[in-house]
Amino acid sequence: MAESQGIRIAAIGDIHDRWESEDEAALEYLGVDLALFVGDFGNESVEVVRQIANINIPKAAIMGNHDAWYNATDWGISKCPYDRMKEDRVQQQLDLLGDAHVGFGKLDFPELNLSVVGSRPFSWGGSSWKNNRFYRERFGVQSFEESAERIVSAASATQCDTLLFIGHNGPLGMGEGAEDPCGKDWQPIGGDHGDPDFAAAIAQTRQLGKTIPFATFGHMHHTLRHTKEQTRRAIHVDHAGTVYLNAANVPRIVERNGDRFRNFSIVTLHQGLVSQASLLWLNRDFEVASEQVLYQAPRLKFVENAPTLRASHRK
Template structure:
């Protein structure tokens, strides 16, 4: 049983947005320099990029990950299989990635973190987002799931097996319900413009988890990039707070590594969780000396109760 001091601890969480092959040894070092307690990876490591996943699996920090649509790029759909660069009768790069991550991959699963008194639960892995059920054969063969209802039930199985009352949800695409404007966290920013492109099964699982009395301080995901396709006048909204105080964080700032005036910079979304409540979330860029060269505050809790003297 955790002590009161354990429950009141502050946890520094790094959320790593869509990687798209932009992962280097320096990223793992940067996480250490940032003093991160827990790293969460929202997927899209690359187009079934086994070697990138191998490097991330080797990161020596408490971590959890979920696969994105690109992580089954040559396996999930008919058109993807037609472009597959390897012999699918002899190799299975999707399974290779899952094997490398092991229990760290929480898609349709969960991972308990006793040191932090919380459980990370994954939503549907390999999600493309949207209100239509896609890649039927892939989900049926891999997971025995045939529709959104069965997918919600699969996520809730993980919730019911969680060892802790505080649950962080990790998805690739976020849930429905965060807005239908193209700039909203899961809004459609391609033609036809607008519409909620979140995952309905994810939203249903979160709602049921609240009804179970679990605390859900954070739901984090990626997939819908911060740079909008239909306009350069603004960026996607990264954070949404619901009426229950749950913070929804889209961490997909792509590309996550860039060159600026000769400096190589890499981004991480940092979340401060205190006593099971999100206190702050920010996007930081770190240079080659592991210094934070810029920080964009995305959320700060405004009604924090002052500590008793």
């Protein structure tokens, strides 16, 4: 895509089995340069992951808690509908995605001058370390500190110095209100349910001299359990200017008045900065039925012959 048009990124939130062949066609229609999938494809839905692994658009993905629904917890194991001794659906999903799965890893996109780094895969969120057996056996990780170390190790090995981070759950530090991007909307109401290791990894990656204009995640759905008067805040901007997007607008495919609508969060990067983030709903003909601008950079200006984009702020 021409530099003046920027890099167009689709962030696809919790799919929960709602993915169709039309979704790839919609991404192509939207002119997406990169698709970022933040997990919860379904309850170990191997066939959904297979469809996404086969799309031709450049992509990176991370697994969510539902993607290990019958393997991560004792409760899930007790409810498993298949013989875990004969098949490993968690590993099947990882094998299908291959290098596109960036949990505890990275993927370089030199043609876009950026790399994507994944936080801890299969996250359930929160400040207590969960599913120790699962993480020990699958990844050899036994604490938030070891998890952050794995993420930073991946970030330090990227080919590009401009990084996008993806996680299933977002990082700690975006507010403790129930309506905040990772706020607890269940009893007791309120509290930051973000991942401490994700937050620590971002801070340590900045110390490496890497730039992080954008991070996206899901897990915490946009609808709130304690109120229907508002929805979850989707955007957070930190002190360093990183734009965080909660892309979990669920369900992502709905039917209304005889039409079928699907949503994508579309983010545009201009020369290393996020210029805009919007939630788009497309109808059956891929027409934009609605667009909600979630973020727009303040008074972005291109400076003639300058290598970077400048953001002017009114005081």
